[in-house]
Amino acid sequence: MxxxxxxxxxxxxxxxxxxxxxxxxxxxxxxxxxAARIAGAAGVDSRWTVQAARRWAGARPxxxxxxxxxxxxxxxxxxxxxxxxxxxxxxxRRRLAARAAARARNRRAEAVRExxxxxxxxxxxxxxxxxxxxxxxxxxxxLGGAEAGVLAAARFGGDVAAALREASxxxxxxxxxxxxxxxxxxxxxxxxxxxxxxxxxxxLRAERDQAADLAAQLAGARSTVLMLAALPLLxxxxxxxMGADPLRVLLHTPAGLACxxxxxxxxxxxxxxxxxxxxxxxxxx
Numbered sequence: 001m002x003x004x005x006x007x008x009x010x011x012x013x014x015x016x017x018x019x020x021x022x023x024x025x026x027x028x029x030x031x032x033x034x035a036a037r038i039a040g041a042a043g044v045d046s047r048w049t050v051q052a053a054r055r056w057a058g059a060r061p062x063x064x065x066x067x068x069x070x071x072x073x074x075x076x077x078x079x080x081x082x083x084x085x086x087x088x089x090x091x092x093r094r095r096l097a098a099r100a101a102a103r104a105r106n107r108r109a110e111a112v113r114e115x116x117x118x119x120x121x122x123x124x125x126x127x128x129x130x131x132x133x134x135x136x137x138x139x140x141x142x143l144g145g146a147e148a149g150v151l152a153a154a155r156f157g158g159d160v161a162a163a164l165r166e167a168s169x170x171x172x173x174x175x176x177x178x179x180x181x182x183x184x185x186x187x188x189x190x191x192x193x194x195x196x197x198x199x200x201x202x203x204l205r206a207e208r209d210q211a212a213d214l215a216a217q218l219a220g221a222r223s224t225v226l227m228l229a230a231l232p233l234l235x236x237x238x239x240x241x242m243g244a245d246p247l248r249v250l251l252h253t254p255a256g257l258a259c260x261x262x263x264x265x266x267x268x269x270x271x272x273x274x275x276x277x278x279x280x281x282x283x284x285x
Contacts, residue, residue, distance in 0.1 A: 060093070061092075061096070062088075062089050062090075062092040062093040062096060063089060065086075065088035065089050065092055066082070066085045066086055066088075066089055067085070068081075068085055069081045069082045069083070069084055069085020069088070070082050070085065072085075072247070073085075075247060076247035076248065076250075076251045076252075077248075077252070078247075078251035078252065080251055080260075081251075104144070104171070105171040105172035107142045107172070108142060108143060108146070108170060108171065108172030108173050109172040109173070109174075109175065109204070109208070110142065110208075111141065111142035111143045111173075112140070112173050112174075112175040112176055112179075112204065113175065113201055113205060113208065114139065114140040115136050115137060115140035115143070115176075115179070116175065116179055116197045116200050116201035116204065117197070117201040118136035118139045118140055119132055119133060119136040119179075119193070119194075119197045120197035120201065122135050122136055123193050123194040123197070124194045129186065129187075130154050130160070133150070133154050133160065134151065134154050134155065137150055137151055143173065144170060144173075145167075145170060146167030146168075146170045146173050146176065147167075149166060149167055150163045150164060150167055150176075160180075160183055161181075161183045161184040161187070162180075164176045164177070164179050165177055168180065175200065175204045178200045178203075179197065181196075182196030182197055182200060218278055221278050221281075222275070222278050225274040225275055228274075229267065229270075229271045232263065232267060
């Protein structure tokens, strides 16, 4: 069996698991009911059909690397693109996990800012600090695991400052350590909790605005790096448009294989180096 047939077989076997993630929400609601209805009309076990549809709807987008590698393997009659696509799956998965963690960190940081602002408003409106904290935590959703400990300490007479300091260990919730200090000062010395929470909320908002401005300034550099990294793909497309067969040269000739390996190594090193510069520039000093 030729490599092209193998590539087509892999594609047909993996397309069901590589549906882009942007379609999950749109199709998942009606997919189960539709599959069960069709299966019942055809005399098929509806439970098996619903489970298959659920697996298809819950596909992970990183498998698109393997699908793309299989397509190129079939087009170029070589197993190398398939191996490269398989190697790219864990890298893309790790990158997607890092982006999801960054989004969760940003949501938690926003919840901390909302908590500080709501606490200041509740205390100024006349509520006692514990009642104000309970109400503010209820409004500032998104604290994640940090929320349970703070609520328990406030409801059952625990050490609220210690609970806030412990919760500040969560990524994105570092601002709770400042709120713990404000709470400790207010409890021990009777200082104004509202004023401290307002200043803390203002400082956290200023830090957020500074980070957003820095990210906007670095967006152009990051886009330039990614555009330059995509130029080899443009070269392959131009080769096909001119009637050449770049995949055959790269995958089936010694000189082409040498150029492919050397070019891939240099491309990866340059991309890692350039994105490292952009990433380090985005770290606040």
